[in-house]
Amino acid sequence: MIDPAAVEQVRELATAAGTASRRLALLSRADKDAALRAMADALDAATDDVIKANAEDLQRGRDNGMAQGLLDRLTLDAGRVAGVAQALRDIAALPDPVGEVVRGSTLPNGLEIRQVRVPMGVVGMIYEARPNVTVDAAGLALKSGNAVVLRGGSAAASTNRALVAVLRKALVAQGLPEDAISLLDGGGHDAVRALMTARGLVDLLIPRGGASLIQTVVTESTVPVIETGVGNCHVYVDVAADLDKALAIAVNAKTHRPSVCNAAESLLVHRAVADDFLPKVLAELGGAGVRLHTDEASGAAAEQAGVAHEDATDEDWGTEYLALEMAVRVVDDLDEALEHIRTYGSGHTEAIVTEDRAAARRFTHEVDAAAVMVNASTRFTDGGEFGFGAEIGISTQKLHARGPMGLPELTTTKWVVEGDGQVRA
Known part of the structure; x- marks a missing residue:
């Protein structure tokens, strides 16, 4: 009553x-x-x-x-x-x-x-x-x-x-x-x-x-x-990614303003580029104060880089942290990245970093989200950034x-x- x-x-x-x-x-x-x-x-x-x-x-x-x-x-x-x-x-x-x-x-x-x-x-x-x-x-x-x-x-x-x-x-x-x-x-x-x-x-x-x-x-x-x-947003770094672009995008998507819904909460990295990319990105994220929740492979890279981390739980993959926290996972291929996003994503914003236009097209076609980014930070999902002026919200x-x-x-x-x-x- x-x-x-x-x-x-x-x-x-x-x-x-x-x-x-x-x-x-x-x-x-x-x-x-x-x-x-x-x-x-x-x-x-x-x-x-x-x-x-x-x-x-x-x-x-x-x-x-x-x-x-x-x-x-x-x-x-x-x-x-x-x-x-x-x-x-x-x-x-x-x-x-x-x-x-x-x-x-x-x-x-x-x-x-x-x-x-x-x-x-x-x-x-x-x-x-x-x-x-x-x-x-x-x-x-x-x-x-x-x-x-x-x-x-x-x-x-x-x-x-x-x-x-x-x-x-x-x-x-x-x-x-x-x-x-x-x-x-x-x-x-x-x-x-x-x-x-x-x-x-x-x-x-x-x-x-x-x-x-x-x-x-x-x-x-x-x-x-x-x-x-809610915005459980992902950045996926593909096998064909420009790793310099990927580093800038992943760090910006997480640290630019972590308390907002278009901040990235999970980082997915293709196994073929993980050895080169993960030590660098984890070191930069850790240096920015990001608390890292890692799977086995990304945890090993964190150890190599001397970066503090903790084992990710299943709950971590589905969490909108709204803080300096991020879940990190190594995936075998684009298929596994898409499946992870289907399982844990919230339909807000998903990003792929790749120079392979076929991979980019497949990602944009198969990801079910309100906004899909190719080689750009998730932070751009915003009415002002899209040229709408202020926004009243982001519909999922x-x-x-x-x-x-x-x-x-x-x-x-x-x-x-x-x-x-x-x-x-």
Whole structure:
């Protein structure tokens, strides 16, 4: 039984958001872009206030023993505030998907039909200690003509309140409804369950966070959900790899920002190049502080390189570490690499390093993932890197949206049919 107070809180927020969404759906691109730029300027002006609020969350996180990787995700400094503000300006520069004609034709009877993009309506976001998501989701929702109801993790409560207050004030200054962006604050798990079951008031729900959060939302929601899955990503170094490229890619994929979903969690190396490649890559990974979980062959290479390691368990192969940890395995061939990825991969991002175009084609054809990289780091699976501006998440499902979700993925379509008195015989 959900607390009636939580149900009423969500009903009020979602109803107000629905009213706001109908206003947003009619806005011109110029109006939306002006609002986005005003929101960015307001964030810049409020940097000190946002950092102060964020410091409260960080101190609470440290007091509660929050892991370093999660603290990193939670942190907003001046540079990161400037970054999320710039993301709003980048969104403003993107084409407006609303009104885009997806396809159309004139039927033999003279009816003109076209499928056009329209906003979803009210989008709910449930996410963990990632304050940047608060701003990214608000900006993408506004540009695509949607209102958004945000439910951030309690670890970022102070930061999210500060950010949403700034964004709402900027909307009002632009003559737009502040309820286009709302924060579901307090209420505990009952408030989250109320949001997940607000079918008819919320049109789409997007969870963004760890495996437990995502599975809870997917399995318990009555509101339609786009699943943003965990990132157990692999880098496979093929027999035909350029080993200098492979070294740079493997190290970057793991160490560039280990706390994010597109960081590589496992390294697979073809046996024919293992003797040459593994001592070098393990030494560099170990030197960067990466905790290595190795199979027998890669463990022997770690010993040769004088790098600390531990025997990998079956659980290690399926773990999204989100930290400076990596599982390493030697495989006999591409077939074994593909089978390993099929068994343990999460469908997020997989990478192959090879100069053999046939091997690359086979990898891209056979790997079932939202993004497949050839001779590039897994870290590129990102809406900003793909040129979408900020992203609202990376979908690992196969319906409607897959991979980094930008503006088009926050729209649905309607059919518009124009005639001149035609009737069906």
